[in-house]
Amino acid sequence: METMVETKGLRKTFMRKDSTPIHAVKAVSFSIYRGEIFSLLGPNGAGKTTTISMISGLIEPSEGDAFIGGYSIRQQARQAKQLIGVVPQEIALYPELTARQNLWFFGRMYSLRGKELKMRMDEVIEFMDLEERQHDRIDTFSGGMKRRVNIAAGLLNRPQLIYMDEPTAGVDPQNRRRILDTVFRLRDEYQMTVLYTTHLMEEAEELSDRIGIIDHGEIIALGTQAELTERIGAEDRLVIEVKRPSDEQTLLDALRAHPQASKVEYQVDHLKDIDRRGGSAVTPAEEAVLTVYCQNGRKLLAEVLNIIEQQVEISSIEVRQPDLEAVFLNLTGRALRD
Amino acid sequence: MEKILTIAWKELYTVSTDRVLLLFMLGTPLAISLIIGLAFGSSGGELTIGAISVAVVNLDQGGGEGNLGETVASILLSEPIARSNEATCQLSSESAPAEIRPLSSFLNAKRLDDPELARAGVDDGIYAAAVIIPADFTSKVNPPRDPSLLEQTQLEKTQVEVYGSGATAISVTIVRSIAETVIQPFVTASAAIRGTVQTIFANPLNAIKFMSADESAFAGFACAYNPNLGNISLERQALNDVQARSAFEQILIRFGSAQAVFFSLFTAWTGLQSVYRDRNTWVLQRLLSSPTSRQSILAGKLLGVQWIIVLQILLLLVFLSIIASISNGAFTFLWGNNWLALVMLLLSVSLAVSGVGVFVVGLARTPEQATLLGTMVNMGLALLGGAFGFRLGEFSKLSLIFWAVDGFESLSSGDAAIELNLLVLLVQGLILFSVGSWLFNRRVQV
Numbered sequence: 001m002e003t004m005v006e007t008k009g010l011r012k013t014f015m016r017k018d019s020t021p022i023h024a025v026k027a028v029s030f031s032i033y034r035g036e037i038f039s040l041l042g043p044n045g046a047g048k049t050t051t052i053s054m055i056s057g058l059i060e061p062s063e064g065d066a067f068i069g070g071y072s073i074r075q076q077a078r079q080a081k082q083l084i085g086v087v088p089q090e091i092a093l094y095p096e097l098t099a100r101q102n103l104w105f106f107g108r109m110y111s112l113r114g115k116e117l118k119m120r121m122d123e124v125i126e127f128m129d130l131e132e133r134q135h136d137r138i139d140t141f142s143g144g145m146k147r148r149v150n151i152a153a154g155l156l157n158r159p160q161l162i163y164m165d166e167p168t169a170g171v172d173p174q175n176r177r178r179i180l181d182t183v184f185r186l187r188d189e190y191q192m193t194v195l196y197t198t199h200l201m202e203e204a205e206e207l208s209d210r211i212g213i214i215d216h217g218e219i220i221a222l223g224t225q226a227e228l229t230e231r232i233g234a235e236d237r238l239v240i241e242v243k244r245p246s247d248e249q250t251l252l253d254a255l256r257a258h259p260q261a262s263k264v265e266y267q268v269d270h271l272k273d274i275d276r277r278g279g280s281a282v283t284p285a286e287e288a289v290l291t292v293y294c295q296n297g298r299k300l301l302a303e304v305l306n307i308i309e310q311q312v313e314i315s316s317i318e319v320r321q322p323d324l325e326a327v328f329l330n331l332t333g334r335a336l337r338d
Numbered sequence: 339m340e341k342i343l344t345i346a347w348k349e350l351y352t353v354s355t356d357r358v359l360l361l362f363m364l365g366t367p368l369a370i371s372l373i374i375g376l377a378f379g380s381s382g383g384e385l386t387i388g389a390i391s392v393a394v395v396n397l398d399q400g401g402g403e404g405n406l407g408e409t410v411a412s413i414l415l416s417e418p419i420a421r422s423n424e425a426t427c428q429l430s431s432e433s434a435p436a437e438i439r440p441l442s443s444f445l446n447a448k449r450l451d452d453p454e455l456a457r458a459g460v461d462d463g464i465y466a467a468a469v470i471i472p473a474d475f476t477s478k479v480n481p482p483r484d485p486s487l488l489e490q491t492q493l494e495k496t497q498v499e500v501y502g503s504g505a506t507a508i509s510v511t512i513v514r515s516i517a518e519t520v521i522q523p524f525v526t527a528s529a530a531i532r533g534t535v536q537t538i539f540a541n542p543l544n545a546i547k548f549m550s551a552d553e554s555a556f557a558g559f560a561c562a563y564n565p566n567l568g569n570i571s572l573e574r575q576a577l578n579d580v581q582a583r584s585a586f587e588q589i590l591i592r593f594g595s596a597q598a599v600f601f602s603l604f605t606a607w608t609g610l611q612s613v614y615r616d617r618n619t620w621v622l623q624r625l626l627s628s629p630t631s632r633q634s635i636l637a638g639k640l641l642g643v644q645w646i647i648v649l650q651i652l653l654l655l656v657f658l659s660i661i662a663s664i665s666n667g668a669f670t671f672l673w674g675n676n677w678l679a680l681v682m683l684l685l686s687v688s689l690a691v692s693g694v695g696v697f698v699v700g701l702a703r704t705p706e707q708a709t710l711l712g713t714m715v716n717m718g719l720a721l722l723g724g725a726f727g728f729r730l731g732e733f734s735k736l737s738l739i740f741w742a743v744d745g746f747e748s749l750s751s752g753d754a755a756i757e758l759n760l761l762v763l764l765v766q767g768l769i770l771f772s773v774g775s776w777l778f779n780r781r782v783q784v
Binding site for chain 2: 053056057058077078081082084086088089090091092093094096097105106108109110111113153154157
């Protein structure tokens with residue numbers, strides 16, 4: 001596959017006021033293939049934004065280099081930037097200008113002019129379905145509309161690589177669906193490479209051809225979702241809510257004795273009662289949650305339920321297959337939103 | 339270059355569509371200038387000022403034809419004018435035209451003998467101004483009666499000093515205007531007498547009669563300058579454009595131009611503060627990720643603010659002229675007729691103003707710091723430069739407002755000698771702009 005983005009030993013070190021270094025990104029090397037949707041996931045402070053800022057030429061790497069379509073972002077920044085479109089998480093538009101005026105302005109920043117600029121503006125306006133509101137000021141738009149103009153501005157230069165930073169943040173489900181469909185269209189109809197960041201696992205799962213997970217300034221995993229789950233050996237989880245048993249230990253022993261259950265977790269929520277005099281007392285809840293880890297959850301479900309029903313009443317059952325959340329949790333020890 | 343112009347255009351467009359900002363940039367300085375003009379300039383006849391306290395010191399030693407300095411002093415003091423061979427020229431209010439206000443209604447003048455005492459009185463705030471008539475006033479103003487000397491000597495300028503305090507700049511302007519108006523007839527009359535004497539001496543017979551005439555025959559010239567006879571008034575007797583201006587117009591020129599520069603200082607740094615907003619909304623990052631250099635973004639922002647400042651000051655100068663025209667009922671352009679000098683001054687002032695703005699925003703780390711620092715700097719410059727109606731003596735020259743206003747006043751009076759003003763403003767502007775741009779460059783980083 002042809003490489004669209006290649007980072008080689010990309011490193012960024014910031015200096016604190018006391019001259020001690022902060023290694024935000026530590027020699028990151030990875031490739032993004034042309035025409036794929038690549039999601040970069042990582043908790044806050046992991047180095048995700050710094051890495052992307054270096055790739056898009058916003059900040060200078062301390063060491064290493066990134067190549068966009070073969071152009072070095074350090075040595076051939078102008079050519080490299082010509083291939084990049086950016087859709088920031090913030091609405092990076094001038095609210096006092098109309099949608100069309102904003103597009104004109106940002107188009108000029110890519111040296112577009114005259115008929116060519118007008119044609120590109122019409123193109124992205126139609127693509128993002130903005131015809132009716134193109135002459136309205138941005139500050140009169142809804143959140144979803146602003147997001148669409150924000151994306152349109154990133155497409156003006158017909159980029160080969162488009163970086164989209166949480167483009168669905170704060171939009172309603174209808175506009176979110178429209179934006180996700182747009183991402184697919186950019187890949188499928190325009191053969192663009194999409195570099196995508198999100199906090200929503202289900203979005204990353206739905207969109208991504210490949211996923212990179214970054215933590216503490218390093219890429220700790222990279223591949224398709226199947227490759228990642230396989231890599232961590234993630235299992236299915238049977239999550240069963242039950243009335244709290246009188247003899248917890250007997251139930252747990254019975255479950256753990258099953259040869260296909262690799263691990264059993266038991267959790268009881270505790271309620272805190274606060275009396276009128278301001279004192280408090282902690283009392284256990286009536287419900288408890290059992291989590292059974294196994295290789296084939298659906299197959300094992302009947303047997304597990306049989307064991308539990310002999311001792312306690314079941315409230316609900318859920319079979320959870322391994323997902324990115326589990327991968328992320330496994331690799332970083334944190335949830336994505338932490 | 340196209341990108342720079344595009345960014346500059348965007349800055350200009352944004353300001354031009356912000357009504358509240360426009361009101362602040364144009365409406366407020368105009369309103370302040372108009373109010374001050376009406377309050378102190380007697381425009382429309384509704385609002386008048388009280389008598390201005392003035393010290394008059396006559397050091398004139400006189401000459402063969404009497405003491406013209408004493409005549410000037412008497413006029414300013416509203417005293418009867420002494421004649422050498424008769425009692426006095428009576429200042430009869432009955433003979434004065436009804437529409438002309440006597441000087442006593444403008445000036446509360448007091449005679450002093452010691453010029454230092456008069457200056458000290460001004461410094462102490464006892465007097466708004468001191469008019470000091472020099473010892474050689476008569477000898478310089480009056481032509482010699484000896485025809486041979488007449489050929490050798492040239493008419494000399496009078497050296498009457500109007501000593502004022504920056505704290506009462508408006509009053510000093512009025513006193514200066516009055517003093518010039520009073521003195522001017524002497525200069526005019528002197529030139530007329532000079533011509534008359536030359537004509538007389540062209541005929542030898544007349545020359546003999548003239549040389550043998552009684553001294554007292556010439557002292558009668560003094561009564562010719564009696565303001566109640568109507569040839570001295572506060573209305574006209576123009577020598578130059580300054581004297582032709584009413585107090586209202588003079589206040590519009592001085593105070594209006596000061597307000598224009600003062601308010602443009604706010605425009606300078608508030609305009610450049612947009613870089614903080616651009617960074618917060620990621621517009622700056624979007625620009626930097628396009629093939630647009632940091633220097634182009636910086637240059638576009640600075641050029642845009644420069645355009646805005648030029649337009650702001652230009653519009654305010656035009657609007658001030660419109661106000662003067664409405665007041666006069668006829669077209670009145672306040673800023674002289676030297677267009678080249680006016681444009682150069684406008685550009686120099688704009689450069690100096692935007693230099694301050696760039697410096698302030700470059701120095702501050704946050705928008706809040708820029709607001710605080712900018713307000714302090716602007717107020718300081720306004721205080722020094724006379725935008726609040728008074729000046730702080732020599733310290734005023736530390737403020738670009740002083741040099742700007744002084745330049746506009748000079749052009750307004752038909753004096754195009756503003757080279758020093760241009761030099762000071764350009765140098766100040768270039769230094770601040772250079773240092774500020776270097777500092778501001780850091781603000782265009784993410």
